[in-house]
Amino acid sequence: MNVRRRLIPAALVSALGLGALTACSSDSAASGNTDKFDVVASFYPMAFLAEQIGGDHANVTSLTEPGQEPHDLEISTKQRAQLEEADAALYLKGLQPAVDEAVGQTGIKTKIDAAGLTHLEDHGTGGHTHEGEEGHAEEEGHSEEEEHGRDPHVWLDPVKYAEIAQGVGKAFEKADPDHAADYKKNTAALVTKLKGLDSDFENGLKNSRSKVFFTNHAAFGYLAERYGLTQEAISGIDPESEPSGARVRELQQEAKADGVTTVFYETLVSDKTAKTLARDANLKTDVLDPLEGITDKSRGDDYFQVMEANLKALRTALGAK
Incomplete structure (x- = not known):
């Protein structure tokens, strides 16, 4: 026009x-x-x-x-x-x-x-600590918020x-x-x-054995916050960033403490780190798609289909009833 x-x-x-x-x-x-x-x-x-x-x-x-x-x-x-x-x-x-x-x-x-x-809000790589644990940000000499900006x-x-x-x-x-x-x-x-999709997620995730899920990078902070879940990401907001050895060890301990069963990876970036963590911690792997693009590897042809596939994957990993 x-x-x-x-x-x-x-x-x-x-x-x-x-x-x-x-x-x-x-x-x-x-x-x-x-x-x-x-x-x-x-x-x-x-x-x-x-x-x-x-x-x-x-x-x-x-x-x-x-x-x-x-x-x-x-x-x-x-x-x-x-x-x-x-x-x-x-x-x-x-x-x-x-x-x-x-x-x-x-x-x-x-x-x-x-x-x-x-x-927009600030979301880091992880969402919680256990009793007796201390955050690693102070050990590194800087806060988590200094490592990332607003989550997009x-x-x-x-x-x-x-x-x-x-x-x-x-x-x-x-x-x-x-x-x-x-x-x-x-x-x-x-x-x-979108309101219907919100209801699907709310009803589908409210009764689950675990509330913690592992992802390749911190793309699901808003989703986790909306539905009372905790995202623990291997990397930060940037999907290409590499996790530290301390972060990997922390996630291995986290998996045992919270009964995590699955490490999620995505279709547009390398799954190597996610699969290595899963193998070392004896966990399963699955796709949780951040929907940054649709390809022939996507579990659906549009936003709604892929989001429903994400819901199904989360329900399985979290033991939803």
């Missing part, structure tokens, strides 16, 4: 003609200059919201390819041009620094930061994801008023489905 248009500098047009620049699989053939409301989303959870709320009126392009770890994204010249030609950018500030920078440098009129539509993984909490959806819907209504009624209707339908 493009409510407003701006000229692309000649140097940029020339750069786009270079053979070295190829479209990623998530790029739309017509990501801008269409007769629809053109939205560039940073990665899958944002693209899913845009598609569900925009419906037939929106043309949605994701900057992150399916199967690509979103934290590692670097913005190409082609993608910068897509941002310039879009009607709106939907992103989650703090998750992908390259996206934050690129969006900030564009003159795009509608910039929707999902982080500003809900409250809000989409894994259906309640917070619904809050973001409502904010995105209002932004779409304002940016494309001709289709405001449809955006409002689509947003309401999505929020209703």
Whole structure:
């Protein structure tokens, strides 16, 4: 649709003609200059919201390819041009620094930061200690909060994801008023489905043998907090960070103390550390998907299907009744 248009500098047009620049699989053939409301989303959870709320009126392009770890994204010249030609950018500030920078440098009129539509919190690698134990942060000479910033993984909490959806819907209504009624209707339908998912998790996890689960990295802090669970992550917020020997020993002791049965890993990053810990501690392994992208390895074709698969995996690992 493009409510407003701006000229692309000649140097940029020339750069786009270079053979070295190829479209990623998530790029739309017509990501801008269409007769629809053109939205560039940073990665899958944002693209899913845009598609569900925009419906037939929106043309949605994701900057992150399916199967690509979103934290590692670097913005190409082609993608910068897509941002310039879009009607709106939907992103989650703090998750992908390259996206934050690129969006900030564009003159795009509608910039929707999902982080500003809900409250972000601090979540570390672990959630509790046992009697007689002391935290390791002070031993290392710095606090846990100094090791990480605000946790960006809000989409894994259906309640917070619904809050973001409502904010995105209002932004779409304002940016494309001709289709405001449809955006409002689509947003309401999505929020209703998310409320149903929230009920599924609440009912499915309230009666379980254990409340502690191990994950590859600390992506499930919001989900754990919402449903009265404790996430113990091998690594921190960054999925590529390596755990210390002290952290691995701590988790081995934790598994015995809390009756942990399973170490969860994910599809987009290496499972080596998770499987090593599981082998050494005589635990099982399974997938708990942080839904940063949908691939052929995902246990479902969209957000809701994968979240239901996550619920099933958690119920099994926690001994839910």
